[in-house]
Amino acid sequence: MGKSLYFINPTTDFAGYYTAEVFAAQGLSPTVLTADLTTTTLAAMAPADFTVRLCEEYVEPVDFDSSCDFIGITGKITQLGRMLSIAKEFRRRGKTVIIGGPFASLSPEVVRPHCDILVRGEIEEIAQDFFADLQSGRWKDDYFGDKPDLSMSPVPKWSLYPNDRASLGALQTARGCPFECEFCDVIQYAGRKQRHKLPAQVLKELDALQRHGYRATFLADDNFTAYHQRAKELLEALKFWNDSHPASAMHFTTQVSIDVARDEALLGMCADAELRNFFIGIETPNQDSLRETKKRQNMKVDLVDQVRTITEHGIAVMAGMIVGFDHDGPDIFQRQYDFAMASAIPIFSLGALVAPAATPLHERMEKAGRLKPDGEEVAAVPWATNIVPVHMSEPQLMGGLQWLANKLYEPQAFGERISRFIDAYGTRRPRPAGNLKTISQPRPIDRSKLMLLAAFRKMGAKEDVLMTQITSQIAKKPETAAMVISQMLQYMQIRHMYERGQFWEQRLTTESKPIGEVVRPVPLVRRPLPQPVAV
Numbered sequence: 401m402g403k404s405l406y407f408i409n410p411t412t413d414f415a416g417y418y419t420a421e422v423f424a425a426q427g428l429s430p431t432v433l434t435a436d437l438t439t440t441t442l443a444a445m446a447p448a449d450f451t452v453r454l455c456e457e458y459v460e461p462v463d464f465d466s467s468c469d470f471i472g473i474t475g476k477i478t479q480l481g482r483m484l485s486i487a488k489e490f491r492r493r494g495k496t497v498i499i500g501g502p503f504a505s506l507s508p509e510v511v512r513p514h515c516d517i518l519v520r521g522e523i524e525e526i527a528q529d530f531f532a533d534l535q536s537g538r539w540k541d542d543y544f545g546d547k548p549d550l551s552m553s554p555v556p557k558w559s560l561y562p563n564d565r566a567s568l569g570a571l572q573t574a575r576g577c578p579f580e581c582e583f584c585d586v587i588q589y590a591g592r593k594q595r596h597k598l599p600a601q602v603l604k605e606l607d608a609l610q611r612h613g614y615r616a617t618f619l620a621d622d623n624f625t626a627y628h629q630r631a632k633e634l635l636e637a638l639k640f641w642n643d644s645h646p647a648s649a650m651h652f653t654t655q656v657s658i659d660v661a662r663d664e665a666l667l668g669m670c671a672d673a674e675l676r677n678f679f680i681g682i683e684t685p686n687q688d689s690l691r692e693t694k695k696r697q698n699m700k701v702d703l704v705d706q707v708r709t710i711t712e713h714g715i716a717v718m719a720g721m722i723v724g725f726d727h728d729g730p731d732i733f734q735r736q737y738d739f740a741m742a743s744a745i746p747i748f749s750l751g752a753l754v755a756p757a758a759t760p761l762h763e764r765m766e767k768a769g770r771l772k773p774d775g776e777e778v779a780a781v782p783w784a785t786n787i788v789p790v791h792m793s794e795p796q797l798m799g800g801l802q803w804l805a806n807k808l809y810e811p812q813a814f815g816e817r818i819s820r821f822i823d824a825y826g827t828r829r830p831r832p833a834g835n836l837k838t839i840s841q842p843r844p845i846d847r848s849k850l851m852l853l854a855a856f857r858k859m860g861a862k863e864d865v866l867m868t869q870i871t872s873q874i875a876k877k878p879e880t881a882a883m884v885i886s887q888m889l890q891y892m893q894i895r896h897m898y899e900r901g902q903f904w905e906q907r908l909t910t911e912s913k914p915i916g917e918v919v920r921p922v923p924l925v926r927r928p929l930p931q932p933v934a935v
Contacts, residue, residue, distance in 0.1 A: 402449030403534055406468035407439040410475050410482035411457045415897040417749040419458070420567065422889075422896040426855060428848045432458040434618045435566035438474045438501060440556035445527040447535070452560060457482070459565040464489055470534060473515075474501035477756070480510070487514045505589055507757045508542075521545035522575075522590075524552040547590070550575065550597045555605050558612045564844045568653065569614035571605050573597050573634060577622040579657065581681070582693040582764070583722075585756040586622045594626055599637035606641055610648050613843055619654035619675075626657070628666050635666075638673040651882075653677040657697045661706035667713040671829055675715060676883060680707075682719040682748075685739040686732065689725035693761065704743050711744045711821060712828040716883045718890075719745045723801060724753035729791040733800035737807050744824045746817045746887040747894070750805055752785040752797060782898075805898055811862035814891055815869060818884060822873045825880050849889060856888055859895070 415421045423431040436456055443452045455462055471490045475483045480503055487497045491514075500519030504511045508520055517539055523530065525548040533539040553572075563569075576594040577586050609617055625631045642649040651674040658680055660666060682703055683695055690699050707717050721740070723732050740748055755762040755771065765771045770788040782801050789797050807813060857864045870888070874881050 402447065402451060403470065404451040404453075404468040405443075405446060405470045405472055405534075406453045406455065406463070406466045407442055407472040407474070408455040408462060408486060409436040409439050409457060410462075410473065410479045410486055412478040413481040414478070415893075415900045416478060417890075417894065417897065419897075420893060421900075422893045423848055423852060425896055426852055428851055429565060429844065430459045431845060431848060432456055432566050434568045434620075435558075435561060435563065435570045435614075437556060437570045437572060437620060439472075440558055440561050441553065442472065442474075442523070443557040443560050444554040445523065445531070447531050450531065450535075452557075454560045456562055456565075459562050462486055464493065466495075469496065470498055470517075471495050472498040472500070474499075474504075476502050477507075479503070484511070484514050487511075491516070502585075502589055506585055517541060517543070519543045519545070522548055524548040524550075547575070547593075547595065550595050551601065553597070553601075555608050558608055561612075563612045563614065566614075567616070567845050567849075569609040569612075569617040569650075570620050571602065571609065571617050572620040573602050573624070574621045574626075574630075578626050579623070579697060580694045580760075582695075582761040583753060583755065583759060585759050588756075588758040590622060594623070596627075596630055599634050602634060603637060603641050606638075606650060610645065610650065614650070615648065615843075616651050616653070619652050621654060624654040624656050625660045625663075625666060625670075628663055632666060632669055635669040635673040635675075638675075639669070642674055650674065651676050653679070655679045658682065658701065658703065658706050659697050661709045662701075664713075667710060667715065668829060671714045677716045677718065677886070678710060679718045679720070682707075682745075683722045684725065684728070684732070685735060686725065686727055688727035692725055692727055704739065707743050707745055708824050709828075711824040712826065714826040714829050714879075716821065716825075716887070717745050718747045718749070719743075721748045721750045722753050723750075723804070724785055724787065724789050724797050726790045728789075730796055730800065733804045737804055740808055741813065741816060743817065744820045746814065746821050746884075747890045748808055750801070750808065751782050752801060753787060754785050755787055809891065809894055809898065811860070811866045815866045818870055818887060819873060821887075822877055822880050822884065825877065825883075830879075849885070852889060852892065853885060856892065859892070 412419055418433055420431040420433045423429065439454045439456075443454060446452050451468070453463075453466070453468060471487075473483050473486055483499065483503070487499060490497050496517070497515045498517040498519060499511045499515040500523070504518060505520040508518055512518055518541065519530070520543070522545045523543075524545065526543055526545040530539075530543055574594050574596045576591040577584070578592050578594060580587070580592070606617070638652070654675060654677075656678045660670075660678070681695070681698075683698065684690060685703060687699060690696070707719070710717055721736060723736060753761075755765045762771070765787055772786050772788060782805055783798060785794075785797065788794070792800070857867045870884060874884055
């Protein structure tokens with residue numbers, strides 16, 4: 401008789417940029433931004449005689465009374481605290497606990513005491529032996545998987561997942577990244593030699609997502625356009641698939657590097673294949689900081705102009721922003737703000753530089769004695785770092801971050817960036833509004849989004865004015881509607897995140913300059929979001 405497995409994707413330890421706690425905070429059904437690939441892929445690898453259950457903790461509580469033989473827990477550093485607390489409770493109940501995933505692979509010594517079985521690396525090549533060992537009851541304490549050919553990766557088992565509560569489906573077409581960014585742990589985990597799935601394999605996974613109701617998918621590659629020719633081949637296949645499914649076409653979000661802007665043909669193909677949103681690690685306009693951390697692909701170009709080129713092709717950009725590099729002084733916060741406000745980027749994810757385990761930056765900071773003694777494992781969130789900064793004190797760094805976060809997400813500043821995005825959108829490659837595929841059968845998550853959006857005006861008087869302005873601008877360029885609505889919902893999540901992280905509880909005055917001495921914070925009256933409004 402086969403064994404039983406309970407795979408858990410825990411919640412994060414704090415509200416984040418890429419999570420959706422604002423839905424539950426408004427009394428709406430709990431929601432996850434992106435469906436989980438790890439647990440669904442593991443479920444697809446399990447032998448047919450195994451019984452498998454999945455738990456997406458964002459939308460349902462962990463069943464600590466589960467009768468399953470094995471408890472599998474995965475997660476990133478942002479989930480570490482919750483991972484370990486779940487493991488502790490199941491072990492207290494006598495269960496055999498398995499921990500794997502990115503964090504376990506990069507910091508095995510941290511999780512080793514908290515599990516019975518530790519799995520590091522990628523599992524495809526070792527899955528058969530792993531499950532056979534579980535079945536026989538003669539498992540090993542540790543398993544290590546190398547970097548497999550991705551043809552071995554199965555179509556995820558979405559039938560076990562709460563798809564109705566996930567905004568985006570997930571599909572990984574490649575693993576690894578050829579760049580050398582010193583602070584990035586992707587190359588430590590997935591390698592610098594990028595491995596790819598064939599287009600036919602990608603389309604098979606796309607078919608599965610479409611059958612389970614998804615009409616928007618995150619292409620979860622570390623750098624989708626790292627190899628331009630390969631990306632173009634896949635984009636042709638995605639366009640063909642969409643053209644073949646006019647009633648249920650898919651649009652996509654993915655991660656790219658800024659060099660995509662230098663290939664006009666590639667940008668055009670991205671737009672034709674319905675890639676509507678790019679996340680790009682802009683990081684900083686400080687060339688010395690880019691050079692310091694080997695972010696060479698961002699150097700010697702006009703970043704604002706490159707972003708505008710992408711936007712003009714009908715693709716929205718969300719950008720990562722980092723402060724606290726060794727070449728950053730107290731003036732960096734104003735420089736970052738000025739850069740942001742000159743750009744057509746409405747949404748920035750903002751954080752202090754951190755040194756993840758196993759990265760070259762971590763090694764460099766350790767050799768220099770600049771790792772904080774209590775900060776070995778720190779997630780990239782706005783209010784924490786494990787590095788001792790060089791040209792400013794830690795209070796200056798955190799105070800400047802607080803100032804920058806509040807300045808960027810003042811309603812007027814956010815509105816200005818939305819306006820710049822709408823003005824630039826599609827001017828080189830217009831997209832008729834009819835080309836933006838609509839959903840004929842709205843999902844429950846789509847109705848929740850409308851209810852959340854209806855609460856935007858009630859956030860405050862400035863948001864009420866901003867909503868009127870945005871509505872007027874969208875009417876002049878309706879093809880931007882889907883992207884702008886998404887950006888507004890992200891704004892609401894970020895405001896919720898900052899309030900929970902107390903960035904808005906003790907807000908710095910927006911007139912103050914975070915240069916030299918730490919600016920003293922002044923109280924801000926918290927403005928709670930309203931109850932959901934029916935639409």
